[in-house]
Amino acid sequence: MFLIRLKQFLFKLMVYALLLAGSALFIIPLVWMMSTALKPIEQTMSMPPSWLPYQLYAQVNGERVKVTRGELVEQPSLVVFDERLGMDYIVAQSSISEGHLIQRTSEDEELRIPVIVRAEIPGSEERPWMRVIPEVKAETETMEESGGAAAGHYGATWFVVPEDEVEREVSFRWENFGKAIRAMKYFPQYLRNTLILCLLTVVGTVSSSAIAAYGFSRIPWRGRNKVFLIALATMMIPFPVVMVPIYSMFRSLGWIGTLRPLWVGSFCAGAFNVFLLRQFFMTIPKDLSDAARIDGCSEFRIFWQIMLPLCRPSLMVVGLFQFMGTWNDFLGPLIYLTNQKDFTLALGLQFFQSQHGGTEWHYLMAASTLVGIPIIILFFFTQKTFIEGISMTGIKG
Amino acid sequence: MTKREWREFFTGLGFISPWIIGFLAFVLYPVGASIYYSFCDYDVLTRPVWIGTLNYQDMFTDEVFWKSLRNTLYFAAVSLPFGLVLALLVAILLNQKVKMRPGFRTIYFLPSLVPVVASSMIWLWILNGRFGLLNYALSFIGVEGPNWLSDENWTKPSIILMSLWGVGGSMVIYLAALQDVPRELYESAEIDGASSWTKFRHITVPMISPVLYFNLIMGIIGSLQVFAQPFIMFGGGGTNRSALFYAVYLYQNAFQYNQMGYACAMAWVLFIIILFLTWLATKGTRKHIYYAGE
Numbered sequence: 001m002f003l004i005r006l007k008q009f010l011f012k013l014m015v016y017a018l019l020l021a022g023s024a025l026f027i028i029p030l031v032w033m034m035s036t037a038l039k040p041i042e043q044t045m046s047m048p049p050s051w052l053p054y055q056l057y058a059q060v061n062g063e064r065v066k067v068t069r070g071e072l073v074e075q076p077s078l079v080v081f082d083e084r085l086g087m088d089y090i091v092a093q094s095s096i097s098e099g100h101l102i103q104r105t106s107e108d109e110e111l112r113i114p115v116i117v118r119a120e121i122p123g124s125e126e127r128p129w130m131r132v133i134p135e136v137k138a139e140t141e142t143m144e145e146s147g148g149a150a151a152g153h154y155g156a157t158w159f160v161v162p163e164d165e166v167e168r169e170v171s172f173r174w175e176n177f178g179k180a181i182r183a184m185k186y187f188p189q190y191l192r193n194t195l196i197l198c199l200l201t202v203v204g205t206v207s208s209s210a211i212a213a214y215g216f217s218r219i220p221w222r223g224r225n226k227v228f229l230i231a232l233a234t235m236m237i238p239f240p241v242v243m244v245p246i247y248s249m250f251r252s253l254g255w256i257g258t259l260r261p262l263w264v265g266s267f268c269a270g271a272f273n274v275f276l277l278r279q280f281f282m283t284i285p286k287d288l289s290d291a292a293r294i295d296g297c298s299e300f301r302i303f304w305q306i307m308l309p310l311c312r313p314s315l316m317v318v319g320l321f322q323f324m325g326t327w328n329d330f331l332g333p334l335i336y337l338t339n340q341k342d343f344t345l346a347l348g349l350q351f352f353q354s355q356h357g358g359t360e361w362h363y364l365m366a367a368s369t370l371v372g373i374p375i376i377i378l379f380f381f382t383q384k385t386f387i388e389g390i391s392m393t394g395i396k397g
Numbered sequence: 398m399t400k401r402e403w404r405e406f407f408t409g410l411g412f413i414s415p416w417i418i419g420f421l422a423f424v425l426y427p428v429g430a431s432i433y434y435s436f437c438d439y440d441v442l443t444r445p446v447w448i449g450t451l452n453y454q455d456m457f458t459d460e461v462f463w464k465s466l467r468n469t470l471y472f473a474a475v476s477l478p479f480g481l482v483l484a485l486l487v488a489i490l491l492n493q494k495v496k497m498r499p500g501f502r503t504i505y506f507l508p509s510l511v512p513v514v515a516s517s518m519i520w521l522w523i524l525n526g527r528f529g530l531l532n533y534a535l536s537f538i539g540v541e542g543p544n545w546l547s548d549e550n551w552t553k554p555s556i557i558l559m560s561l562w563g564v565g566g567s568m569v570i571y572l573a574a575l576q577d578v579p580r581e582l583y584e585s586a587e588i589d590g591a592s593s594w595t596k597f598r599h600i601t602v603p604m605i606s607p608v609l610y611f612n613l614i615m616g617i618i619g620s621l622q623v624f625a626q627p628f629i630m631f632g633g634g635g636t637n638r639s640a641l642f643y644a645v646y647l648y649q650n651a652f653q654y655n656q657m658g659y660a661c662a663m664a665w666v667l668f669i670i671i672l673f674l675t676w677l678a679t680k681g682t683r684k685h686i687y688y689a690g691e
Contacts, residue, residue, distance in 0.1 A: 022487060026562065027504050030511070032519070036522065047527075209416075211412050212412060220409075222405075230420075240660075240664035241665060242423065242428060243651065244439075245431050245661075248430075249427070268415050271416070274416060328512040328513055330628075331648075335652065346514040347514075349514045364518055375511070375512060387502075387569055391572075
């Protein structure tokens with residue numbers, strides 16, 4: 001008995017361990033996206049990375065100021081002023097002799113650069129010092145103007161302080177979102193276009209496939225099942241097969257570069273949605289519509305006043321999936337849209353990446369968050385419909 | 398037909414008219430035109446010129462075509478089985494009596510909701526050779542991570558990794574099917590002293606086999622047409638075209654090289670490949686699929 005209990009306990013333990021480890025792996029990319037979105041740029045490129053964005057503070061001239069980190073000084077060093085370059089830099093104490101910086105250029109040649117020693121830094125591996133750069137508050141007060149490293153004391157643009165005196169506080173750069181939006185240039189237009197398309201395609205898909213599904217399920221006309229088989233068969237055709245002719249069709253209509261090709265099709269009931277709704281319509285008893293017919297109800301009224309209210313859940317599923325599909329669609333906008341102002345969010349994000357990719361990861365992640373979050377929020381509000389819809393497509397398909 | 402039958406016939410047609418219009422404009426005409434274009438030299442700007450089977454012949458000698466086909470089949474052959482098994486595994490774990498099942502389910506499902514452009518950005522960042530999270534994680538176990546996005550040996554695994562992150566959709570389908578398996582079956586098997594594996598093999602698998610089949614077919618169709626992820630992450634196909642996928646090359650032919658006829662021919666070859674593999678999968682699994690209703 002004890003052994004069985006132990007075995008069950010160990011099994012449970014394993015299930016939870018696997019589930020927890022798995023969820024961590026699945027959620028980390030999203031956490032990482034958010035974390036990067038809230039960091040200043042230099043923290044996106046620091047190794048090891050930190051999960052929580054932070055802000056460094058240092059005591060400078062008796063004042064606690066926000067700073068960004070520079071390199072660590074791990075050996076006794078000097079801040080020197082190089083007259084020829086007109087700037088300060090940090091050099092190891094050992095490389096200075098008699099007011100000159102000694103640079104070995106080859107085996108027996110050395111360069112002697114006259115420098116003025118400004119300060120000593122007692123850095124060591126046990127207690128490293130850190131170069132810190134105060135963050136400028138107002139944008140007008142740029143470093144060049146306020147600083148004057150060339151002219152004055154070295155502390156104007158940067159300072160060197162003991163690393164253990166640098167304080168670190170968690171701080172989120174919410175302003176990254178605003179900056180990313182501005183960097184994307186046409187973000188408001190992208191959002192507007194996406195919402196317009198979502199609205200039109202949801203209305204188009206739900207109305208047209210409900211009407212067609214009604215015709216395929218509630219009216220017994222001759223040849224109905226054969227036509228429905230054709231409808232099912234069209235689901236097999238991959239989009240690339242029809243992509244070129246549809247493109248050239250829209251082209252001859254002069255619709256390339258407009259939003260029209262992206263929503264017109266949704267008003268022509270797609271086979272998949274018709275299939276889904278038909279499955280649902282068929283579960284509703286026939287007597288209901290027969291009774292209405294005897295009372296002299298027109299077919300359209302039966303559809304509108306009896307069927308639609310009863311089928312609201314399945315219409316929600318279709319509408320929700322269409323919304324997601326339009327929001328996420330990439331290939332359609334890529335093919336049909338030519339002006340940047342007409343782009344959708346998905347295409348706009350990709351365009352932004354193709355221009356700024358590789359460096360400004362914090363903006364890219366902020367923009368990705370902005371594109372992804374609405375869908376995730378939508379999911380949380382419609383979770384039940386959602387999961388039911390997915391299961392429905394899988395099981396009944 | 399009687400008068401009433403005629404009336405019903407026309408009412409029926411009236412109701413399905415949105416579908417009929419769509420069928421004519423977005424299926425029947427394009428399919429016909431696509432077949433025709435595939436035998437033409439066509440650049441969308443001028444009228445198509447009939448060239449016979451030249452497009453199809455070109456495909457045989459087009460090394461880039463073969464490379465894109467190999468890449469795509471490699472991707473499908475790896476991501477499909479791994480994805481199916483991973484999704485099933487997670488679904489089975491979630492089907493145990495666990496606390497907070499909805500919470501776990503949401504976490505596993507969430508990635509599949511993220512718009513593909515956004516998830517491509519996330520993975521570009523995670524797979525970054527210098528500052529990427531993955532290589533940082535690998536450094537803990539003493540592995541110096543490769544340059545995922547520029548090393549031609551690792552570009553396809555990058556896309557596969559990303560696709561595995563999105564298995565939440567099929568996981569939810571499995572989970573729904575698992576929850577539909579009648580408990581009595583397991584209970585009576587337990588009385589007979591069946592082991593966990595036996596129960597899984599002889600109850601679970603047959604009972605959820607329609608869903609296994611559904612996910613397999615959807616997986617074949619989807620993975621052979623994968624476009625957005627490789628297009629966004631590798632643009633023209635990455636180092637040495639190692640991440641040039643079939644649909645991406647097709648897109649390039651159609652919209653970058655203006656070889657619309659060749660693109661159509663490629664699309665038909667893709668369709669035939671999909672049909673063949675679907676047929677193969679159906680043939681291989683038909684005997685093992687159990688439909689409760691039959």
